[in-house]
Amino acid sequence: xxxxxxxxxxxxxxxxxxxxxxxxxxxxxxxxxxxxxxxxxxxxxxxxxxxxxxxxxxxxxxxxxxxxxxxxxxxxxxxxxxxxxxxxxxxxxxxxxxxxxxxxxxxxxxxxxxxxxxxxxxxxxxxxxxxxxxxxxxxxxxxxxxxxxxxxxxxxxxxxxxxxxxxxxxxxxxxxxxxxxxxxxxxxxxxxxxxxxxxxxxxxxxxxxxxxxxxxxxxxxxxxxxxxxxxxxxxxxxxxxxxxxxxxxxxxxxxxxxxxxxxxxx
Amino acid sequence: xxxxxxxxxxxxxxxxxxxxxxxxxxxxxxxxxxxxxxxxxxxxxxxxxxxxxxxxxxxxxxxxxxxxxxxxxxxxxxxxxxxxxxxxxxxxxxxxxxxxxxxxxxxxxxxxxxxxxxxxxxxxxxxxxxxxxxxxxxxxxxxxxxxxxxxxxxxxxxxxxxxxxxxxxxxxxxxxxxxxxxxxxxxxxxxxxxxxxxxxxxxxxxxxxxxxxxxxxxxxxxxxxxxxxxxxxxxxxxxxxxxxxxxxxxxxxxxxxxxxxxxxxxxxxxxxxxxxxxxxxxxxxxxxxxxxxxxxxxx
Numbered sequence: 001x002x003x004x005x006x007x008x009x010x011x012x013x014x015x016x017x018x019x020x021x022x023x024x025x026x027x028x029x030x031x032x033x034x035x036x037x038x039x040x041x042x043x044x045x046x047x048x049x050x051x052x053x054x055x056x057x058x059x060x061x062x063x064x065x066x067x068x069x070x071x072x073x074x075x076x077x078x079x080x081x082x083x084x085x086x087x088x089x090x091x092x093x094x095x096x097x098x099x100x101x102x103x104x105x106x107x108x109x110x111x112x113x114x115x116x117x118x119x120x121x122x123x124x125x126x127x128x129x130x131x132x133x134x135x136x137x138x139x140x141x142x143x144x145x146x147x148x149x150x151x152x153x154x155x156x157x158x159x160x161x162x163x164x165x166x167x168x169x170x171x172x173x174x175x176x177x178x179x180x181x182x183x184x185x186x187x188x189x190x191x192x193x194x195x196x197x198x199x200x201x202x203x204x205x206x207x208x209x210x211x212x213x214x215x216x217x218x219x220x221x222x223x224x225x226x227x228x229x230x231x232x233x234x235x236x237x238x239x240x241x242x243x244x245x246x247x248x249x250x251x252x253x254x255x256x257x258x259x260x261x262x263x264x265x266x
Numbered sequence: 267x268x269x270x271x272x273x274x275x276x277x278x279x280x281x282x283x284x285x286x287x288x289x290x291x292x293x294x295x296x297x298x299x300x301x302x303x304x305x306x307x308x309x310x311x312x313x314x315x316x317x318x319x320x321x322x323x324x325x326x327x328x329x330x331x332x333x334x335x336x337x338x339x340x341x342x343x344x345x346x347x348x349x350x351x352x353x354x355x356x357x358x359x360x361x362x363x364x365x366x367x368x369x370x371x372x373x374x375x376x377x378x379x380x381x382x383x384x385x386x387x388x389x390x391x392x393x394x395x396x397x398x399x400x401x402x403x404x405x406x407x408x409x410x411x412x413x414x415x416x417x418x419x420x421x422x423x424x425x426x427x428x429x430x431x432x433x434x435x436x437x438x439x440x441x442x443x444x445x446x447x448x449x450x451x452x453x454x455x456x457x458x459x460x461x462x463x464x465x466x467x468x469x470x471x472x473x474x475x476x477x478x479x480x481x482x483x484x485x486x487x488x489x490x491x492x493x494x495x496x497x498x499x500x501x502x503x504x505x506x507x508x509x510x511x512x513x514x515x516x517x518x519x520x521x522x523x524x525x526x527x528x529x530x531x532x533x534x535x536x537x538x539x540x541x542x543x544x545x546x547x548x549x550x551x552x553x554x555x556x557x558x559x560x561x562x563x564x565x
Contacts, residue, residue, distance in 0.1 A: 010283060179322050180363035183355040184424060185379030187347055202375065205365035209410070 009131045014059040015244065016129045021138030023245040028126045030252050035115050037259045044114055050255060051121050060128050068124035069117060076116045083109040132164035134237075141239055154229060162218070170211070177206045267352060267431045267464060269296040269319060273328035276314055280326060288314050289488045292328070296432075296481070301458050301465045303475040303496070306485030307510035312436075312468050315485070319434050319466060320353040321346040351380045354430030358437050360421035361414065369395075369412075369420050370405035376428045387427075394427045398453065415446045426457075432464040433457065439471065451478060476500065476514040476536040484511070497534050516541045 016024070031050075038044050055065055089104030126135075140157030147153050178188065181202045188199055276289040288311050296302045306312050317323040318330050321337045324346075330337040332349050357363070366372035373394060374387035382390070392402050398419040404412075409420050418438075425433070435454065439447040455478050457463045467479060475482055475496050482499045484492030486509045492499050500506070500517045513521075516535055523529045529548055535541040 176357065177363055179317065180355075180357045180360065182322055183320055183350055183357070184363075184376035184428070185347070185350055187343060189343060202363075202365045206362055210362060 008128065010060050010064065010128045012059055012129065014057055014129065016054060016058040016125060018242075018244060019129075019248060020239055020241060020245045021130050021134040022141055022239060023241075023248050024126050024130055025135070025138045025142060027248060027252055028122050030256075031122045032119055034252075034255060034259060035118055037256070037263065039259070039263045043259055043262050044111070046255065046258065047118060048114065050251075051118050051125075054125050055121060058125055058129050064128060065121050065124055068128075069120055072116065072120055076113060079112055079116070080109045083112055132167065133161055136161035136164055137235070137237060137239060154233065158229065166211075166214070169214075170207070173210055174203065174207060177203055267333040268298045268331070269333075269353075269432065269464075269466075270294075270331040271315075271318070271328070272331065274318065274325040274330060275327045276318070276323065277326045287488065289325075292488075292490055294483055294490060294493055296464065296466060299462050299464055300481050301455075301479045302467070302481040302483060303479035304466065304468045304483045304485065305470070305472070305475060305511060310485040311488040312485055314488075316355070316434060316436055316466075316468055319432075320350050320355050322355075348380070351428050352430055353432045353434060354425040354428055355434040356422050356425050356436065356438055358440060359418075360425070360438075361409075361417035363421055363424075364409040364417060367408060368406050369400075369409050372409055372420060373424045373427050376424055380428065390427050391423070394423045397426060397457075398423045399449065415442060418442070418450075422453075430463075432466065434466045434468075436468045437470065438467075439469075439474070454478070472500075472512050472514045473516075476516060484509070496536055500536065501534060520544065 031047075034047060038047055055062065084101055084105050085099065087102060087105030087108050089102030091103035092100055093103055093106070094101040130138075136157055139160060140153060143151070143153045143156065182188070186199055186202060188196070188203075190196075191199070271292045271294050274289055274292040275287070278284070278286040278288060292315065304312055304315060314323065318325060318337075319332075321330070321332065321341070324330075324337055324339050324341055326339055328338075332353060335346065335349055337346060337349075364372050366375060370388055370391045373391035374384065377387040377390055378384060388405075392405055395402060395404055400416065400419055400423070404416075404420070409417055412420065422438070433454070438454070439450050442450060451474055454465060454467075458465050458478075465478075467474065469475060479496055482492070482494060482496045483490060484499060484506075491509065492502075500513045503513050503517065503521060506513055514536065516538060520531060520535050520541060523545075524531065531544050533540075535544045
C-alpha cells in the first residue's frame with residue numbers, strides 16, 4: 001500500500017505547497033499540452049528544466065518522485081519496445097530478419113521516455129503538494145461554469161470529496177481485514193494469478209459490506225447535521241488567487257509562447 | 267507455547283517524513299499456559315505488539331520468539347506462515363472478517379488454508395459451534411443474517427477451529443451488552459482452564475484483567491512500564507491513573523475502605539469474591555460488630 005504514491009500528500013510549506021490548487025490543476029494539464037507542442041531537443045530541455053525546478057522548489061526528496069515513476073516503469077518499457085521495433089526510419093542501425101532498429105526509432109523511444117517521465121513527475125508534484133480535499137475544492141471551482149449547463153457541480157464535488165476522504169479509511173480497513181485473513185492462514189502474495197484472484201474474495205466482500213454500512217451511517221450523520229446541498233452552501237476554505245498564482249501562469253504563458261515560436265518561426 | 271520479546275523496536279515507514287517509532291526496546295515473556303493481559307491507553311502500541319504476536323509485523327530490530335521460531339526483520343512471509351495456525355488472533359470487531367455464504371464455510375476457511383480437506387474442515391466447524399455457544403443449526407445460515415453477537419461468535423469459532431495453542435484477543439467484548447460480555451469472557455476463561463490454552467488479552471477493561479488474568483503488562487508510549495501480577499500492578503493506583511489507566515472497582519472500593527484505620531486487608535482484593543471475603547472477615551472483628559449492634563439498638 002505504501003507504494004501507491006498517487007494521492008500521498010507530503011505536508012510542507014514550500015512555494016508549490018502554497019499555490020492555489022486551481023493553479024496546480026490547470027498548470028498540470030497545461031503542461032501536458034506543452035509537452036505535445038515540444039518539437040526540438042532544446043524545447044524538451046526547457047520543459048525538463050521546468051519540471052526539475054518545480055520538483056526542487058517543492059522541497060520534497062527526489063526519492064518520492066522516483067517511487068512515483070516505479071509503477072509505470074513497465075508501461076514505459078512496453079511502449080519503448082514497440083517504438084523501437086515498429087518505428088519507420090531511413091537510418092537503419094541493425095537488421096535481423098523482420099527486426100529493424102533505426103536511429104529514428106531510438107530517438108523516438110528516448111523522447112517517449114522523456115514525455116512519460118515529465119508527465120508523471122508533474123502530476124506527482126500536484127498530488128504530493130496538494131491535499132485531496134484541496135484538489136476536490138479546486139475541481140469544484142474549475143467546474144463551476146458548467147452549472148449553467150445544468151451539470152450538478154456541487155454534487156459531483158461532494159461525491160469526489162467523500163471518495164477522497166475515505167481513501168485512507170478504506171486503506172486502513174483493507175489492512176485490518178487482510179491481517180484478519182492472514183491470521184486465518186491466507187497468504188496474499190503466493191500462488192498463480194487465478195489463485196491470487198480467488199484470495200481477493202475474502203477481502204473484497206467484507207470491504208463492500210463495511211463500505212455500504214459506512215455510507216449509510218454517513219448519510220444519517222449528514223442528515224442529522226442538516227445537510228441539504230445545493231446552492232446555498234458556503235465554504236470553510238475559500239480559494240483565493242494570490243500573486244504567486246499569477247507568476248506561475250505568467251511563467252507557463254512565456255514557455256508556451258517560446259514553444260510556439262520555436263515551432264512556427266525557427 | 268512460550269512467547270518472548272527481546273529488545274523489539276518497531277518503526278512505521280522508516281526513512282520517510284512519516285517515520286514513526288512506536289515500540290521502544292520491548293522485553294517480556296508470556297509463559298506457556300498463562301493468562302496475560304496487555305493494557306495501555308489508546309496509541310500506546312498495544313495493537314502493534316498484537317500484530318507481532320503472530321508475525322503479521324516483523325520487528326525493525328530485535329527478535330520475537332514464538333515458541334522455537336525466531337522472528338526478525340528479515341524473515342520471509344513463507345517461513346512464518348505456519349506459526350499462525352498455532353497462534354490464533356481474534357481481532358477487534360472480528361465479525362468484519364466474515365465473507366462466506368454460510369457460517370459453516372466461513373468457519374472452515376481457516377483450517378482449509380492450512381491444508382485440511384473441505385469435508386474435514388466442515389466437520390470441525392460443526393464441532394466447534396457448541397464451544398462458542400451456537401448449535402449445528404447455524405451451519406447453513408448466512409453469517410450476514412445473524413445478530414452482531416452471533417456474528418462475533420462465528421468469527422471467534424473461525425479462529426478456535428484451527429486449534430491454536432495460544433489465543434490472542436483484542437478487546438473481544440467491545441460493543442457487546444453486559445450479558446454478552448460476561449458470556450464471552452467466561453467462554454475464554456473456560457478454554458484457558460479446560461484446554462490449558464495460553465491467552466493474551468488486550469483490553470481497557472480493568473475488571474476483566476482483575477477477574478481472569480494472572481500476568482499483566484502495562485504499556486505507555488511504546489515502552490513497557492509495568493510487568494507483573496495484577497495484584498502488584500494494581501497496588502499503584504495513582505501511577506496507573508497518571509498514564510490514563512484505571513484500577514478495577516473492587517480495588518478502588520477496598521482502597522476507600524482502608525482509609526478508615528479499623529479496616530485492613532492482607533492481600534489486595536481483585537475480584538468481587540475476594541472483596542466480599544475481606545469485608546466478611548472484617549465484620550467478624552469485634553470492634554466492628556459492636557458498632558453494628560449500636561446502630562441496631564438506636565434504630
